[in-house]
Amino acid sequence: MEKSQIKGFIAARVAKELKDGDVVNLGIGVPTLVPNYLPQDVHVTLQAEIGTVGSASAGDNPDPIHVVDAGGAPSGVRPGGCFIDSATSFTLIRGGHVDATVLGGLEVDEEGSLANWLIPGKKMPGMGGAMDLLVGAKTVIVAMEHTAGGNPKILKKCRLPYTAVKCVDKIITEMAVIEVTDKGLVLTEYNPEFTVEQIQAATEATLTISPNLKSMV
Amino acid sequence: MPKFVSMEEAAKLIPSGATVMVGGFMGCGSAHRFLTTLSQSGVKDLTVICNDGSKPGGPLGEEYYGVAKLIHNRQVKRLITSHVGLNPEVAQQNMQEGTLEVTLVPQGSLAEMIRAGGAGLGGILTPTGVGTVVEESPLCLGKQTINGRDYLLMAPLHADFAIIAGYKIDREGNVWYKGTTINHNLVMATAADTVIAEAEQVVEVGTIAPEDVRTAGVFVDYVVEGGLY
Numbered sequence: 001m002e003k004s005q006i007k008g009f010i011a012a013r014v015a016k017e018l019k020d021g022d023v024v025n026l027g028i029g030v031p032t033l034v035p036n037y038l039p040q041d042v043h044v045t046l047q048a049e050i051g052t053v054g055s056a057s058a059g060d061n062p063d064p065i066h067v068v069d070a071g072g073a074p075s076g077v078r079p080g081g082c083f084i085d086s087a088t089s090f091t092l093i094r095g096g097h098v099d100a101t102v103l104g105g106l107e108v109d110e111e112g113s114l115a116n117w118l119i120p121g122k123k124m125p126g127m128g129g130a131m132d133l134l135v136g137a138k139t140v141i142v143a144m145e146h147t148a149g150g151n152p153k154i155l156k157k158c159r160l161p162y163t164a165v166k167c168v169d170k171i172i173t174e175m176a177v178i179e180v181t182d183k184g185l186v187l188t189e190y191n192p193e194f195t196v197e198q199i200q201a202a203t204e205a206t207l208t209i210s211p212n213l214k215s216m217v
Numbered sequence: 218m219p220k221f222v223s224m225e226e227a228a229k230l231i232p233s234g235a236t237v238m239v240g241g242f243m244g245c246g247s248a249h250r251f252l253t254t255l256s257q258s259g260v261k262d263l264t265v266i267c268n269d270g271s272k273p274g275g276p277l278g279e280e281y282y283g284v285a286k287l288i289h290n291r292q293v294k295r296l297i298t299s300h301v302g303l304n305p306e307v308a309q310q311n312m313q314e315g316t317l318e319v320t321l322v323p324q325g326s327l328a329e330m331i332r333a334g335g336a337g338l339g340g341i342l343t344p345t346g347v348g349t350v351v352e353e354s355p356l357c358l359g360k361q362t363i364n365g366r367d368y369l370l371m372a373p374l375h376a377d378f379a380i381i382a383g384y385k386i387d388r389e390g391n392v393w394y395k396g397t398t399i400n401h402n403l404v405m406a407t408a409a410d411t412v413i414a415e416a417e418q419v420v421e422v423g424t425i426a427p428e429d430v431r432t433a434g435v436f437v438d439y440v441v442e443g444g445l446y
Contacts, residue, residue, distance in 0.1 A: 049324060050242045050397045064276035065245070065446050066384070066396035072243025072272065072303065075397070083396055085403035085431075086242070086268070087332045090325030094345060113348070124312065124319065125302025126269070131351065132325030135344045165348035 001193055006145060006174045009191075012037040013172050013216055014102055014143045018044050025049070025093065025133055027103035028071060030143045034102055045081070047098060049129040051089040054081020070129070093129065094136035101137035103130060105144040105171075107158040110205040112168040112180035114142060115160035127163060134164035146173035152204040154178065154185070175199050177216060184208060189216045219390035219414070219437045224254040227413050227441050231255065231378055236264040238331065238379040238405040243303065244271045244283030246398030248382040248415035250443035255380075256286040262294045263287065266331070266374055268324065268401050270301035293317060297356070297374070299324035322356060326371050328404055330356070334375035335407025342368040379409035382443075383432065385425055386416035390434030393425045406432045415443045 001009065007030050015037035018024060022044045026032055038044065046055040049070045054077050058067070062074035069075035077083065084092070092098060107115040114134060117127045134140055147153055154171060171178040176199045177189035187207040190199055192215050200207050228251070231237060241247030267284045275282030281289045285304050288296070295318040301307040310317035322330065323345045333341050340358060347367045351357055358370045381402040383392035392414060394402065406412050414437045 048397075050245065051400055052397055063396060066398050068243060068245040068397055070242075072245065074276070077396075083394075083399060085399045086324070086328040086401045087404050089400075090328050094325050094343065118350075123302065124308050124321075126298065126300035126321045127323050127351075128269075128300040129324040131323040131349065132345045135347070136325075162349045164345075 001174055001191070007033060009174050010143050010145075010172055013177065014141060017139070017141055017170070018042060018100060020044070022099040023047055023092070023097060025098050025101040025137065027101070027130070029104040031102035031104065047089075047092060048075070049089055049093070051084045051086060052077055052081065053084060053092070054078040056081070090129070090132055094132050096136055096138060098133070098137045100139040100141060101133045102141045102143050103133065105142040105153065107153050107155055107160050108142050108168055108171055109155045109158045110184045111166050113158055113165040114163050114168050115158040117163045118161045120161065130163050134167040139170070140168050142168050142171045144171070144173060146175040147202050152202055155204045175202060178207065186210050187213060189214055191216045219434060219440045221419070221440050221442070224251055224441050227251060227439050228254045228258040228260070230411065230413070230439070231258075231260050233260050234262045235260075235377040236266070238376040238409055239265055239267040239284045240379070240381040240400065240402035240405050241271070241283045242268045242397065242400040244275060244285070246382055246394070246400045246402055247271070247283035248380050248413070248443065249283070249446050251380060251413065251415045251441050252283065252286050256290045256292065261292045263292050264295040264297070265293045266297045266376055268300070268327065269298055270296065270304035270307040272303040273306070288317070291316065295320065297322060297327075299327050320354060320356060322354065323351060328401060330371050330374045331401065331404040331408045333373040335404055338373055340373050341371050343371060344368055374408060376409040377411065379405040379412045380415070381406050381412060381432070382415045384417045385420050386414055386418075386437070386440050387420050387422050387425050387434070389422055390414065390437035390440060391425055391430040392432035392434075392437065393429055394431055399431060403431060406436045411438050412436055413439045413441065415441050417443055417445050
């Protein structure tokens with residue numbers, strides 16, 4: 001797969017996970033592409049940490065002083081959406097009112113623990129709302145490239161500091177769809193551009209092959 | 218009833234070494250003009266509680282936006298926050314120069330810890346941060362298991378001052394917020410000894426319908442008029 005196609009491919013597969021009516025929080029990077037791939041009949045309510053329920057594009061009359069997204073960029077709200085304060089926003093997030101969150105990952109391990117906020121000694125960005133989202137959302141989907149510089153990102157145990165432990169439900173990459181279960185990681189879908197052996201070779205954790213294994217495309 | 222004062226009079230209330238909550242999210246909802254005045258006041262050694270470290274470069278070409286004005290002028294000795302990744306000066310002052318202490322708190326915990334501080338609660342129990350470095354935070358007071366689930370006991374946050382901003386504030390101090398500016402302003406207005414609110418517009422009582430008031434005027438001590446931003 002061409003490097004330029006990877007992000008769109010992952011986002012398109014993630015889009016199939018979302019159901020009409022879902023309340024969804026999208027992290028930065030690949031997750032922000034997901035709405036572009038939703039079918040016409042699937043309408044989700046995007047929620048943003050800053051307190052927007054029903055996030056939309058900024059439109060023709062952006063108000064960058066008063067209406068921004070979680071990254072501080074001009075944003076908007078769809079008709080029927082609303083603005084809530086931070087404590088209420090995280091009541092929504094932590095309290096289990098968000099159906100799905102899609103986040104990027106630096107490392108995921110076979111227990112479904114995720115590291116995506118800190119590389120010690122390098123940067124100190126802060127966790128923002130990621131830790132709350134991971135413990136609170138009903139479904140946690142990690143959308144990321146399968147490897148980084150050829151090295152596996154799906155590990156037996158995360159080496160980087162955790163964002164949250166035992167929180168991930170599904171990992172979607174350009175190579176595979178992997179479900180986190182009590183018995184470890186289960187390969188449920190594969191990109192036919194790769195063999196199962198190639199997918200396992202790019203994964204440090206051991207993958208169990210689902211009896212219902214199917215193609216991602 | 219709040220006192221209506223000038224920016225300079227309000228800035229003089231805040232002494233060096235004070236703990237100050239600053240509303241806003243990446244600068245959205247911050248008291249822009251009052252923070253400019255405060256950044257020129259000479260006050261220093263502040264402990265600032267804010268969602269993030271904001272950023273250089275505001276949407277209208279501001280050189281520094283929101284709380285970044287205070288950080289840039291080296292008026293902050295400790296920052297309690299959830300995110301500093303978009304303000305490189307925080308890492309510079311923290312990691313290279315060692316002059317700025319940073320305590321990172323998950324964003325939802327931060328909001329709720331402030332809410333607890335304002336509501337007279339002794340802390341919060343949250344599942345957020347269990348198994349992570351948050352357990353080692355000076356603001357994490359312990360761990361408890363309730364109904365089989367682990368929770369962190371996080372300290373309540375209370376400040377000497379809260380600096381909030383509203384779009385319309387009436388003569389009784391009642392605040393109406395526009396768009397996403399409400400963010401942490403709502404809880405911060407409850408969690409400080411002295412609350413200073415910047416209004417884009419000061420309006421007569423009755424202009425904001427009672428059911429549209431988000432921060433009740435009884436929480437607000439001082440109002441400064443910033444003008445439309």
